[in-house]
Amino acid sequence: MGLTRYAIRRLLQAVPVLVGLLTLTFVLANAIPGNPVEVMLGPSPSLEEVARIEARYGLDQPLAARYVTYLAGVLQGDLGTSLYFDVPVTQKIAERLPKTLLLVVASYAVALVTAVPLGIVSAKRHNTATDHVARVVSLLGVSTPSFWIGLLLVLVFAYGLGWFPATDLVMPWADPATVAGATTRLGVLVQAVTHLVLPTVALGTLQMASIARIERAEMLDALSADYVTLARAYGVSERRILTRHAFRNAQLPVITVIGLQLSSAIAGAVLIEVVFGITGMGTLILTGIYNLDYPLILGTTVVFGTAFVLGTILTDVAYAWLDPRITYGEGA
């Protein structure tokens, strides 16, 4: 079976999971105690006003009918209307999702670029001072709350040194006219990067530490494998052993860890968005929760869940693509 078919099968397997996700979020959101209409209209609205609002948002329908309407709507890309913002939920998510995606992807990039060399050096110089420092760094990385790192970065680099701003992200493709401190496309890009630095470092630290830990362990494993001993016996240079033999074989579990880290990366993104005041998906779901805006909670949870499932499939497919031993068997 080819890789494409494997990818398609993984996508199909995700369908029941996604339906389950929709059902779960619908049940959750409709079990919320407290009346959203009251939140919108204040403590003592007139009966006509209540009826008008309920009819408008379909709240006067029975639960089962609302579920069917909801599922049909989602399939057509309609996640309902936000009670708090009074605009379609999809519109809000379309505004917010790019920022969160940019943050998460950038933090993974930073994490990989730092963690992989760190893990390799640590394994190559096993039990030396370099190794110990690298291990301490990764231990601290997995043990520090990302939002605290964010707070400290704001304190030192934004307020103290003034090197980077600690405000909402700037999208690289934004119109120069709407971006403060930028007049040209290049200016926007510079602003986008400087705004991204602190949140990315704060969020990437955990990923960096987890990946460095597994990279080190896997490289140690690979370097003591028989084929490496054999390569040494044949007189293959250490450099070539490291780059050609050990490195390639050590990367598969790293991909698994990247996939497993996705959940904490999303959790971290929610917290980091709060620290830096980034108007992304995390602050959006919190707005929904604080204001009992159930279409918004529902919509953001569905999008988070879908993104998460797709991310997991992506790592699975990447794994299958990189590992020649995987045969994409039916029973996998």
Add this chain to the structure above:
Amino acid sequence: MAGDGLSRNLDEPGVGGRPAVGWRATLAYLRRDRSAFAGLIVVCVVTGVATVAFVDAVVFAYLSRFQVFASLGVEQYWLARTVWISPTAEVAPELLPPVGLENAFGQGQLAHPLGTDDRGRDVLLRLFYGSRIALQVGVAATLVGAIGGSVVGAVAGYYGGWVDDVCMRAVEVLYAVPFLVLVLALLSVLQARDSLLVVMVTVGVVTVPEFARLIRSRVLSVREAVYVEAARVAGLSNLAIVRRHVVPNSVAPVVVQGTLRVGTAILVVAGLSFLGFGVAEPTPSWGAMLATSRDVLLQNVWFSVWPGLAILVTVVGFNLLGDGLRDALDPRLSD
């Protein structure tokens, strides 16, 4: 039991890839592993502080309902009031800088060694009492996950077939939503933003899949072992086999994983209370202290440092201890 055959190895536990057997061997092993021992000490100290805080804040509040204790003057934060000041009492309206600066000494004594928060409450005392929330929720959530996950994993692994499929698929649905989003959704649905109990259970439920997978794989390998086959031939019931052979063989990985998970759970709880879930003012918690520190970041720099350090040190302690336990109890898992 396996311990008898290995008793001569008690002096050299964990050597040669052999797992340490029994408490004394494990302790002896940890004593030799310096970083694990440091972790053990941190965990013991934090647990001690949290226990005092728990007794003072929760047990005394409960006891004060009874006439006998009320007449003795036992009330919430009785210890803190007697020795120092209450962690919830506002003592000064303005922010005081930490020790080393002129305001640290009030009336010739060390009044506020780590300064005060935005309401003039003593930061050190609130850090002490914040350890209660972190540990209580961290440990309870991990127990929920470990017990729930172990039961599901053991049943799935031992019976196999459709039971296995149903159990593992059901558990995997929990994996389809990022955990923080799931916890937030559950907390808001149950309208229990301030409920510690709900935070404990939800944070625990989210870790069920992890433990279920761990135990399932362990059970699958034990199930095929020759001694289990022998037990089955000898006529032992399923339950007896699970109790006598499967459970003892699965304790070590659960203890190791559980210790590491307490650290993670403490991080999650800190994040939740940072967002305003789990604890309400005036109860002290590390995450909520960090949330408050954001508002006064420039007035009192140190206020945003201490709670984070407390979280960091505690989680490092659990991680070091967990890594050490893994090396001692389960060398196969070691990296």
